[in-house]
Amino acid sequence: MSGGPVLLAGFAVTNQAVAAQLLERGGAVVAADDAPAPDAVARAVALGIDLVAAPGADRWRALVADAEVLVPTPGLPEAHPVMRAAADAGTPVISEFDLAQRWDSRPRLAVTGTNGKTTVVEMVAAMMEASGIAAAVAGNTDVPLVEAVRDPTPATFVVEASSFRLGHSRCFRPEVGAWLNFAPDHLDVHASLERYRQAKASLWHRVDDDSISVVNGGDPVVAAAAPACGRVVTFGLRHGDFRVSGGALWAESEKLIDTAELRRSQPHELANALAATAVAMAGGAHVEGVRDALVAWTGLPHRVALVGERDGVRFYDDSKATTPHAVCAAVRSVGPAVLIAGGRNKGIDLGPMVEVVDAVRSVVAIGEAAPEVRRVFAGRCPVAEASSMADAVRMAADAARPGDAVLLSPGCASFDWYGSYAERGDHFTQQVHELIGGSP
Template identity: 55%
Template sequence: MGARDDTTEPTPRRALVIGLGITGRAVARALRARGAEVAVVEDHPTPRTEAAARSLAVDLLAAPSADELERAVAGVDAVLPSPGVPDAHPVFAAARRLEVPVRSEFDLARAWDDRPVVAVTGTDGKTTVTTMVTSMLIAAGRRAVACGNTDVPLVEAIDDPATDVFVVEASSFRLGHTHRFRPAVAAWLNFAPDHLDVHDSLEAYERAKARLWADLPADAAAVVNLDDPVVRSHRPVSARVVTFGLDPDQRPDATVRAGRLVAADGVDLVGVDELPRALPHDLSNALAAATVARCAGADVEAVRGVLRSFTAPAHRVQEVAVVDGVRWFDDSKATTTHATLAAVAGFDSVVLVAGGRNKGLDLGVLAGTVPPVRAVVAMGEAADEVAAVFARTGLPVEVVRTDMGDVVRAAADLARPGDVVVLSPACTSFDWFGSYAERGDAFTRAVRTLHDATERS
């Protein structure tokens, strides 16, 4: 374990954790292990959360009243909200009134461990780039682990003394409540409207993302996507800046030239045709990951090897099958309009499957997918919103309110040879499914059923 950073705050003696999900449990467990008294607020208690509270030996405040919450905040040294707790939650107003600091798991980890942190944020692409960077560092001989906005929160990852470097997927939920964050390398991939069901406003979401670079030391590297005007506008002045992008007019350090990926220092990495997949967002993610990994100490050969072999995590423009000359893709992870626009940009003629539960976004942006989108299947709670957007474009639109099997059959009826059908919902899955992965798996099963039936006919 590293030594404690002298500029950090001490471990709270009494803490109030809000929410008992993966991160809430990890935070409570880490605090208890360091001798803190911990209480947990759970607004929607279940037998599972009650059992978790007992196993952690923490006090559980189940759906507390306003007065009970106020008293709980008054009795602690810090409030630690779990990711996804809405900005409008009354705990934040109570903490402000009582002048109790609000902190994140990043603050705790920094207080307890000084090993290097590499951080990646962005509306889209965080998991892919975090995974690529981790693989590149491991290939370079570093004992790296991906953590943060994953199944392993940073406060849990630091328990392993064998790790050399933590590659942190940094969500806005974590960054927004972080008091002081000082990664050795920090990349901001892109910015677009998202999580407006949690953040008070788009401006609040942007401020949360910008926390990534707010406290960087002079010897840190900020990796900046010059293609994104919002990211570009937050370019830090306190740290070393290394840029990447596809727009030659922005003059990025790392880019694509003459069909080759070129590193920030001018080193030729790989040809575009050597990548397993080369959609526009694949190129951007590859440049970002290579730049971050090189800044974190990975050698060129390690970076090249991962670029040539990397397979994106599931449900991210993942090809499922080819049926009667139509290619089918699962992009269920696309829960924002920005992600959907990026997904279809690499194709010529698309039947788009979109909809689900809108998280406060303006779905009107989806009209910008036309072309290449030429037909649409609108599904789920947001089906009418999606249909209204595309009705104005004159495209054929089918509305499906039943299940994924009917969605796939409707898309098959609209598709013609040479098309791609892309499930890229621009919405969350929580109307019909428990997760984007469950939604993607249902789509994949339905497509394979269609494929098998076509093969038999």
């Protein structure tokens, strides 16, 4: 960049890290936010920059006109006035990934997909570390990539690449790029399903002969976007370079591990393990390190995590499931279930949840999307609406029979009742323990 001002649209964790890095490098920064939080105001004061609060459309246009580039906060809707202003003015829009790539040359192993990103990223990092390669997780996590590159310790970065960041990236090119799967999501941010697909596919837009692309060969959308250059590696439960065969995970011609040795071995978990193995080995991990990490892997919180059991009924926290695709995978993994679903819809059709109705004994609908959940399952299985998580847990427990699972797998975001999916999952866990006894 030539030194002109960089406009930060939104001033939360990521853009606060961007501002600090730009200022350290002598750049000029202007920040604006529709509704800045108190900590954002304090951070702006500490950095010595002005933070424009709640600008109207005319003010956004003026800010864009004065800026060299625009860096939107991840998750800023494509229909936001600042995006329209940038398009009208021809002002380039870039992401934190672009800046991190300009500032640091260490390898990046990037993972995108509608579901499973966080799990696969954490598994890859564990495999790299078990292989003696210092790795840091960054991106769509608590640590933005622009912040992570300040640490000289990691030899490589394992990047959770959301559509929010990829869709605005102009030069980001990871050495290894994996696309796990595709299903409707984030239509409250992207203008259409096609725009969401394009954002995901941009992971591979800048591959070259040295790039390695990890492709879910069983997902037609992902497979159709596979690059024509560089090395392409496929994974799948039955077919692919990395696959399950004869009760074992295989890396091309080498048997890695029997599935019986894994602590998490449901189909979607095996797919995650295959994808992580493909990414890690492309990034330099060795077979022994991959095996060690697979054996030790116990999963992440709020992903089909067993909370407790009473009278033959198991209670699972799958609060991270915020799409119908993820809900279906969870239901298939636990068997007959009383499903707790709902929350704040992200603009997507909840109808695909009906695909697993044969494994759903009944549904407890929660949150803003409760009426939508009811419509999906009406006439197919019993549906009740709960006004709180405590009510939902009690109602689900009353409906469950021995051998069933009570499954919190919402298919929606948490921001109607909670500040995050983790807060929602923690409250569910608390309510379950109060119901069945014991402690979290």
